[in-house]
Amino acid sequence: MKSIAIVTDSNCGMSPAQVKDLGIYMLPMPFFIDDKEYLEDIDMNQSEFFQHLEQNPGCRVSTSQPTPESVTTLWDKLLKDYDEIVHIPMSSGLSSSMQTARMLAEDYDGRVRVVNNQRISGTLRYSAIEAIQQAKNGLSADEIGTWLEETRFDSSIYITVATLKYLKQGGRITPAAAAIGTMLRLKPVLQIQGEKLDAFSKARTMTQAKNTMTKAIKDDIADRFGEKINLDVIHSHNLEAAEEFRKEVLTTFPNIGEVNIFPLSLSVSCHIGPGSLALTCSKVHPEIW
Structure with missing residues (x-):
């Protein structure tokens, strides 16, 4: 049975400690405050973010998808220890990060399955947990991805x-x-x-x-x-x-x-x-x- 790494992004709402306990890998999502980039729980945490908004009511906040380099760097690291990756990004209707990840996966000879799961926040969290379970059940990365897409509206x-x-x-x-x-x-x-x-x-x-x-x-x-x-x-x-x-x-x-x-x-x-x-x-x- 092939070993499979489950990857999602920080829009799942879990902390780095929580995903580590579950055996899930998490890609931090970038955001911007007045054009300066931050990564959640790396450069700024929840408390610091909302304190900044309170103290600077005129600041502008925005978001972006992860850089291609941050995605492939994580994949390359994981594929040293795992045979396959199931990558579950936030909903394709809310970000282009899924489309970018699928394009990047074309260079990985089928070892990375990017899932169009169309979820975010707590519902994305459960998708990642279910993916972990399906890997334990012996499904391949492609089978897990197909199952997650079939159940995405649940x-x-x-x-x-x-x-x-x-x-x-x-x-x-x-x-x-x-x-x-x-x-x-x-x-x-x-x-x-x-x-x-x-x-x-x-x-x-x-x-x-x-x-x-x-x-x-x-x-x-x-x-x-x-x-x-x-x-x-x-x-x-x-x-x-x-x-x-x-x-x-x-x-x-x-x-x-x-x-x-x-x-x-x-x-x-x-x-x-x-x-x-x-x-x-x-x-x-x-x-x-």
Whole structure:
């Protein structure tokens, strides 16, 4: 049986220590503050990032995909110890990093399988964990990649933001829409199901937004996933609210034994800003465990 390394990027929301414990390798995603490049958890951590935003409200933040050199350097290192690599980048609908990785993989004689898994954050985390399990089950890198692509829509993310500033800055909404939303104090609920970040609903209060996200997950369980699911609460610099939301989610879904809390990756927070809350759902595939 061939040895397989599982690689994802820091948009999975896990810390370097967490991926190490799971046996996963992680590519740090770059982001920019006023045109200066940083790598998450290498040059700047969560606390430092949001402190900088608070102290410099006029700063501009943006993101980029990893450099080709950073990708191939990691692959070359891993292929000294592993036969194959399964590389699971963030959703191709949110970044061109998947397309770039596929192009780079053409020079690796089939030893690197780049997966168009179309996930991010907590749902990407579960894909990487499932890939680890499928490697233990004896699947090849190509078989793991095919399975991940076949199950890529078995997840949902619903997220509400505290400010429209960063969505406007990143061109995700028009300045006019941002101005109207700010004036009316709307809290949009956005969704990711497969590819892109799309509008889902509008709420006037955080309580309404949380109720909207919870109902959406209920509907997904009933219509798409069934009762065997993983739920995560994700946040950007909003831990206290996330802990309270977690309690509410556990009350709403009493059959779920555990709801994890994870921070939103910094490269996603660049587009969302501080104060966001999200509820993510991933279907469990008991046949692989």
